[in-house]
Amino acid sequence: MAAPNRTQFAILGFLSLGSMSGYDIKKLVEESTANFWSESFGQLYPALQKLSEGGLIEKQATISEGGRPRHIYSINDRGREALAAWQREPTAPPPVRIELLLKLFFGARCDRATNRRQLLAYREQMVSDLEHYRTIKERLRRGASGNAELPYWLFTLRFGEHDRAAHIAWCDETLAVLDELPDVGSEAGEEGNPPWQASTRTGT
């Protein structure tokens, strides 16, 4: 079954919604999970082949309307089992690397205007994300009412809404505090060593 590659499970998930080609999966990903999960062709095609070789999905070479060759993949029982098994497995927290916070952590090394600009740009992104989610939600409510999976799709959307709203609130709070800080410019008082002590890292 090769490496515990998450791409393969994503593929199994999408194929569980219906048979389709690699190209179709890519499109579906962009339209549905792109906000929290995306895949590139460079991952999809090799993974499809591996799944096919592993006997979790079936490949049928078809000719589409225009006479173009198309490889349609379908999930089988072994694939469905593998999908469900993955869903049952404990989920490792994703590695986080938030560049904005790294910049802000060293915020005393640059001027206030710079920090403000970064926060405002981030805030704008969060607001536009929220708008985007609302659009998707309306489309879903119209196009998928009655669909048994709709609630689950809405769960992931609500995640985005909670998350972005919280980040906007954080931006506002941070901007307010920032305005009351002395603007030392980029030449701050250096040396005076950091008060960090060995922390008992909460193991994962």
Add this chain to the structure above:
Amino acid sequence: MAAPNRTQFAILGFLSLGSMSGYDIKKLVEESTANFWSESFGQLYPALQKLSEGGLIEKQATISEGGRPRHIYSINDRGREALAAWQREPTAPPPVRIELLLKLFFGARCDRATNRRQLLAYREQMVSDLEHYRTIKERLRRGASGNAELPYWLFTLRFGEHDRAAHIAWCDETLAVLDELPDVGSEAGEEGNPPWQASTRTGT
């Protein structure tokens, strides 16, 4: 100046707080930014060398107490400039891949108990993160009061608090809705193709 490697900027940031060795940086990272930014030795040591070659930091071979060799690095003016320039630059949003949401997106493919377990485990992690942040906060308030960078360090902590609190709220909301959903088990009604349509992806 080689690749626009973020590790190098992280290093510059930490060296702007004081001169230290690669080992020291690694320790500091673990104690301070690990919640939103981490680095491994495999990245740190080559990056230190590159920065040194690039003339952004200075290397001094020292002998520490025990007679062990130590390489102490110090940031110079060019390095400080590069750090500030990076802070001014627009920040690209990090790629998000949240496995929990991917599993939940296909939640109709497994039983309710499985979805519940995943949500509860995630919720627990969020709660323990919050506790961890509180510990750090207290330590900071005691050990760094008066420090000019303290506000910025608290900003990143507040980010974590906002973020985790929102995710906990989402978990609770989701668990409540989940309980009212029919438990179809892993054999749900398949086919009935997804209502996703081409979405105008909000460009980044």
Add this chain to the structure above:
DNA sequence: ATTTGCATGTAAAATGTTACATGATTGC
């Protein structure tokens, strides 16, 4: 005619983690 979309794949590069190799010192 030319662009856009459909469709599949490979190669290369960037990024990052984990494991390995080495060796000294300090505390138990």
Add this chain to the structure above:
DNA sequence: GCAATCATGTAACATTTTACATGCAAAT
């Protein structure tokens, strides 16, 4: 003596993105 911490570095591996290569068909 032995484990833990200090300390530096390399090698292998995994993951993922981006770019490249190819070609047909439909729409403009």
